[in-house]
Amino acid sequence: MGGRSLKPHYDAIVIGCGMAGLAAGIRMAMFDRTVLVVESHNAPGGLNSFYALEGRKYDVGLHAVTNYVPPGAKGTPLIKLLRQLRLRREDLDLCPQRGSRVAFPGVDLHFDNGFASLGESVASAFPEEIDGFRALRAHVAACDPFDASAPVLSAREVMGRFLRSPLLTDMLLCPVLYYGSARENDIDFDQFVILWRSLFEEGFARPHEGVRVIIRALLKRFREVGGERKMKCGVRRLHSEGARVTAVELEDGTTVTADAVLSTAGALETEALCAAPDPAARSPAPESGRRLSFVETITVLDAPPADLGAEETIIFFNDSERFHYERPEALVDPRSGVICFPNNYDYGDRSLDEGFFRVTALADYDRWAALGSDAYRAEKEAWYPRLQESALRFVPGLGMDTVRAHTRAIDMFTPCTVKRFTRHIEGAVYGSPRKHRDGTTRFDNLFLAGTDQGFLGITGAMLSGISMANRHVLSRG
Amino acid sequence: MTKEECKQVVLEIIEEIAPDEDLEGLSHDVRLRDQLDLDSMDFLDIVMELRKKHGIEVPEEDYPKLASLDSCAEYLTPKFNAVKAGA
Numbered sequence: 369m370g371g372r373s374l375k376p377h378y379d380a381i382v383i384g385c386g387m388a389g390l391a392a393g394i395r396m397a398m399f400d401r402t403v404l405v406v407e408s409h410n411a412p413g414g415l416n417s418f419y420a421l422e423g424r425k426y427d428v429g430l431h432a433v434t435n436y437v438p439p440g441a442k443g444t445p446l447i448k449l450l451r452q453l454r455l456r457r458e459d460l461d462l463c464p465q466r467g468s469r470v471a472f473p474g475v476d477l478h479f480d481n482g483f484a485s486l487g488e489s490v491a492s493a494f495p496e497e498i499d500g501f502r503a504l505r506a507h508v509a510a511c512d513p514f515d516a517s518a519p520v521l522s523a524r525e526v527m528g529r530f531l532r533s534p535l536l537t538d539m540l541l542c543p544v545l546y547y548g549s550a551r552e553n554d555i556d557f558d559q560f561v562i563l564w565r566s567l568f569e570e571g572f573a574r575p576h577e578g579v580r581v582i583i584r585a586l587l588k589r590f591r592e593v594g595g596e597r598k599m600k601c602g603v604r605r606l607h608s609e610g611a612r613v614t615a616v617e618l619e620d621g622t623t624v625t626a627d628a629v630l631s632t633a634g635a636l637e638t639e640a641l642c643a644a645p646d647p648a649a650r651s652p653a654p655e656s657g658r659r660l661s662f663v664e665t666i667t668v669l670d671a672p673p674a675d676l677g678a679e680e681t682i683i684f685f686n687d688s689e690r691f692h693y694e695r696p697e698a699l700v701d702p703r704s705g706v707i708c709f710p711n712n713y714d715y716g717d718r719s720l721d722e723g724f725f726r727v728t729a730l731a732d733y734d735r736w737a738a739l740g741s742d743a744y745r746a747e748k749e750a751w752y753p754r755l756q757e758s759a760l761r762f763v764p765g766l767g768m769d770t771v772r773a774h775t776r777a778i779d780m781f782t783p784c785t786v787k788r789f790t791r792h793i794e795g796a797v798y799g800s801p802r803k804h805r806d807g808t809t810r811f812d813n814l815f816l817a818g819t820d821q822g823f824l825g826i827t828g829a830m831l832s833g834i835s836m837a838n839r840h841v842l843s844r845g
Numbered sequence: 846m847t848k849e850e851c852k853q854v855v856l857e858i859i860e861e862i863a864p865d866e867d868l869e870g871l872s873h874d875v876r877l878r879d880q881l882d883l884d885s886m887d888f889l890d891i892v893m894e895l896r897k898k899h900g901i902e903v904p905e906e907d908y909p910k911l912a913s914l915d916s917c918a919e920y921l922t923p924k925f926n927a928v929k930a931g932a
């Protein structure tokens with residue numbers, strides 16, 4: 369950065385300065401590999417970055433850092449991550465949630481960090497299912513989601529062996545799918561196991577100053593170990609000869625070479641950068657499912673949400689008989705979604721300067737992308753209150769009038785925003801429904817990490833970067 | 846280098862990669878994995894730190910030789926001494 373010139377050759381080049389790219393870069397640079405991280409956007413963070421608008425700081429995505437465990441816990445993904453990156457727990461300033469809820473018509477499931485409240489909540493709302501629920505939990509605990517030889521199963525099918533109630537099944541799936549399924553209405557069982565643990569057995573936290581704390585910690589570490597970054601200059605092409613990527617051409621025309629290239633841009637996105645197109649990829653096989661994206665509304669309030677009647681951290685809501693996690697036949701599907709009040713974490717004696725109220729819902733990229741700029745603006749304006757209104761039905765303490773009276777500023781993003789800032793095809797937040805678990809590609813020295821490798825979310829993306837760097841670069845001597 | 850010194854080096858590396866572990870009172874003849882919360886990622890780091898800090902190469906087929914402090918000392922002490930002699 370800062371005009372420093374690039375070396376002609378690196379041990380490894382990483383495409384993308386998001387969570388996965390930075391984590392991979394740190395690992396490789398830590399062990400004396402020369403590493404260049406290349407990012408097309410001017411800001412680091414990717415799908416979970418931050419920005420300022422009219423003097424106010426916003427997080428792009430962050431509702432919750434999953435996988436929260438209290439100090440002293442052992443062997444969980446968060447602990448592994450800290451160790452592998454040699455970060456201190458304090459560096460991430462993780463403050464635990466106050467309590468969350470899954471809200472369906474007439475039934476609520478409450479959950480908190482650690483499992484106890486969810487268990488109690490299921491026992492009281494679904495007494496006839498509690499044995500099945502406990503057996504499901506035991507089954508999840510016994511599974512090894514990293515066993516590559518295990519067959520890929522549908523989570524719904526496996527849950528069906530333990531639970532009779534489609535309502536309970538939908539209620540448990542709602543947070544799991546929203547926080548990490550690239551597939552419509554279901555998720556692979558191994559991913560379900562990872563997410564179940566990260567949401568229900570472990571839990572939610574947030575740094576007091578939001579995602580920038582995590583990004584800053586990663587950047588600092590990356591600098592300390594000698595990594596280099598090139599920002600605001602994407603990779604234009606990957607040149608290859610036979611089964612090897614031989615050169616990386618940047619958008620400013622520079623060409624650099626590397627022994628290994630790790631891409632966090634996505635599988636098809638990366639294929640599209642390859643100068644010699646794969647004949648098989650030219651007419652891409654259907655991806656066995658449509659890509660999913662979201663809209664999000666952000667409302668800045670002049671008071672903490674708790675003072676206005678909303679004390680919970682995250683609420684996953686659905687108003688219909690069945691839960692539909694699918695690409696909507698409309699711009700937005702307001703029937704279900706996720707509400708987040710970032711103020712409602714336990715920040716100790718600190719608090720946020722303003723109140724925040726965020727709502728996420730499924731959206732259709734094609735419909736948003738087809739709008740002209742006036743229509744796009746008009747639709748945003750129309751959907752903002754509709755989505756808020758839909759969500760507030762599930763926050764009994766907080767009415768639309770109160771929110772209106774206390775609103776200081778608003779923002780909203782659509783699948784087009786996600787596409788613009790991260791280049792993910794169709795603004796797909798969780799990437800392609802098809803994952804590439806081993807991270808390999810048709811080139812011997814090009815590997816995938818992050819979104820399309822398999823693990824999702826902030827913690828998942830970092831672990832993906834770490835494990836792909838370990839496996840494909842560091843273990844190879 | 847003595848075997849005791851070699852164990853000390855290994856302990857220093859473990860302390861660096863797993864600062865949340867308590868290394869007091871470890872049995873030297875029991876597998877580290879059975880006494881500490883170390884997984885394969887951590888063992889990879891032990892190997893990489895040995896290379897980075899001390900120029901010692903541990904091929905993958907020899908990873909099992911790092912199981913306990915005693916076996917580490919047995920396996921690594923000659924390597925340390927060979928590196929020293931070569932330097």
Ligand SMILES: Cc1cc2nc3c(=O)[nH]c(=O)nc-3n(C[C@H](O)[C@H](O)[C@H](O)COP(=O)(O)OP(=O)(O)OC[C@H]3O[C@@H](n4cnc5c(N)ncnc54)[C@H](O)[C@@H]3O)c2cc1C
Pocket residue numbers: 383384385386387388389406407408409413414415416428429430431432433434601602603604632633637641662664786789790791792797817818819820824825826827829
């Ligand atoms: C609205 C929203 C809310 C979310 N909320 C949460 C949450 O509460 N908790 C949670 O854990 N997760 C959340 N996520 C998901 C989480 O942000 C992602 O799973 C994670 O950040 C993915 O990281 P990644 O590094 O794999 O991919 P990305 O962040 O997409 O990183 C890829 C990077 O590659 C860059 N790139 C692409 N093409 C090129 C090119 N040709 N050259 C150079 N650079 C390129 C992109 O600009 C991008 O920066 C949310 C996501 C969104 C969008």
